[in-house]
Amino acid sequence: xxxxxxxxxxxxxxxxxxxxxxxxxxxxxxxxxxxxxxxxxxxxxxxxxxxxxxxxxxxxxxxxxxxxxxxxxxxxxxxxxxxxxxxxxxxxxxxxxxxxxxxxxxxxxxxxxxxxxxxxxxxxxxxxxxxxxxxxxxxxxxxxxxxxxxxxxxxxxxxxxxxxxxxxxxxxxxxxxxxxxxxxxxxxxxxxxxxxxxxxxxxxxxxxxxxxxxxxxxxxxxxxxxxxxxxxxxxxxxxxxxxxxxxxxxxxxxxxx
Numbered sequence: 001x002x003x004x005x006x007x008x009x010x011x012x013x014x015x016x017x018x019x020x021x022x023x024x025x026x027x028x029x030x031x032x033x034x035x036x037x038x039x040x041x042x043x044x045x046x047x048x049x050x051x052x053x054x055x056x057x058x059x060x061x062x063x064x065x066x067x068x069x070x071x072x073x074x075x076x077x078x079x080x081x082x083x084x085x086x087x088x089x090x091x092x093x094x095x096x097x098x099x100x101x102x103x104x105x106x107x108x109x110x111x112x113x114x115x116x117x118x119x120x121x122x123x124x125x126x127x128x129x130x131x132x133x134x135x136x137x138x139x140x141x142x143x144x145x146x147x148x149x150x151x152x153x154x155x156x157x158x159x160x161x162x163x164x165x166x167x168x169x170x171x172x173x174x175x176x177x178x179x180x181x182x183x184x185x186x187x188x189x190x191x192x193x194x195x196x197x198x199x200x201x202x203x204x205x206x207x208x209x210x211x212x213x214x215x216x217x218x219x220x221x222x223x224x225x226x227x228x229x230x231x232x233x234x235x236x237x238x239x240x241x242x243x244x245x246x247x248x249x250x251x252x253x254x255x256x257x
Contacts, residue, residue: 001074001253003104004028005146005222007202007246010037011069014243020047022241028250029073030097032106032146036067058082060092067092068106068147074099083132088125094132102228102255103140105133107147112168119168122150126177134184143225144253145186148202148246150219153178153188156197157218159210169219186223189251193235201237205245214239222251231255 004027008014011033023031031053040057048055053071058081060066070076076097082089083096095106107129112119137143151174155161164170182188190199200216210216224232234252241247 001030001099001102001255002028003144003146003222003251003253004031004248005034005106005148005220006031006241006248007034007108007148007220007244009035009205009244009246011043012038015043017243019243022243023048023051023053023071026051027238027248030104031071032095032104033069033071034067034106034108034148036069037064038067039063056095056097058092058095061090065091066108068095068108070095070097070104070106072097083129085128085132087121088128093125094129098140101140102142102144103136104144104146105136107145107149109148109150111150112171112174122168123173126174130177130181130184133181137185137225141225142227143186144228144251145221145223148220149178151175151178152217152219153182157200159198159200159215159217169217182223185226187226187229187232189222189224189232189235190218190237190249192229192232199237200239201249202246211242211245220246220249222249224251224253228253228255 039059052073055071056079057069078098080096083094093108097104110122110125112122150169152158152170200218201220203211203216231254233254236250238248
């Protein structure tokens with residue numbers, strides 16, 4: 001199973017920048033997109049479907065905002081739209097697909113960068129989502145959580161941890177949530193393969209030079225529960241894919257045995 005998570009920061013804009021050409025290269029079996037900022041009806045799906053992908057969408061009620069989608073060449077047995085929490089679902093943040101005994105969750109975590117109100121909501125969402133995951137894990141122990149977590153977990157995951165220690169996305173409370181999340185039975189797939197610094201998935205679009213200088217943050221993750229750890233075959237990021245201010249993160253899992 002080859003999986004990619006990718007915040008496209010507007011799928012229509014990404015398509016204009018060559019997203020479909022990238023899909024033609026067959027980058028993965030399952031592609032989890034965040035911040036699609038579009039309804040299905042807004043996109044010409046024919047070129048995507050011609051490549052063998054079925055598409056499933058969970059959009060925000062507000063047009064042009066948030067939203068997640070799963071493009072998959074593997075047929076899911078069942079889909080669940082949202083996690084049953086009203087505000088999160090109104091913002092189109094969680095889409096779940098079950099493939100046999102493996103569950104893929106595509107999540108777009110809130111950002112707190114716009115101010116205190118959204119930062120407060122981010123903490124609320126994190127608590128609610130953690131409870132959702134723990135309950136689901138009892139029924140579906142083989143979980144894969146793809147998404148834009150909007151948190152750089154450790155100092156190695158951000159270009160300048162000292163100057164960003166008071167920045168949303170690297171606050172102590174957010175990083176503590178990540179600690180709790182991984183201690184609860186999840187594994188950061190990328191870090192099981194790649195222990196090296198200067199590996200990022202997001203660069204500020206306000207300052208184009210920061211991507212050239214690789215002054216980024218790693219805030220996009222694929223995490224798996226412990227029963228899937230042994231199946232991690234490969235994991236890496238794709239910083240040269242540039243349809244967005246984010247780049248894709250990739251995981252290859254061996255599900256045999």
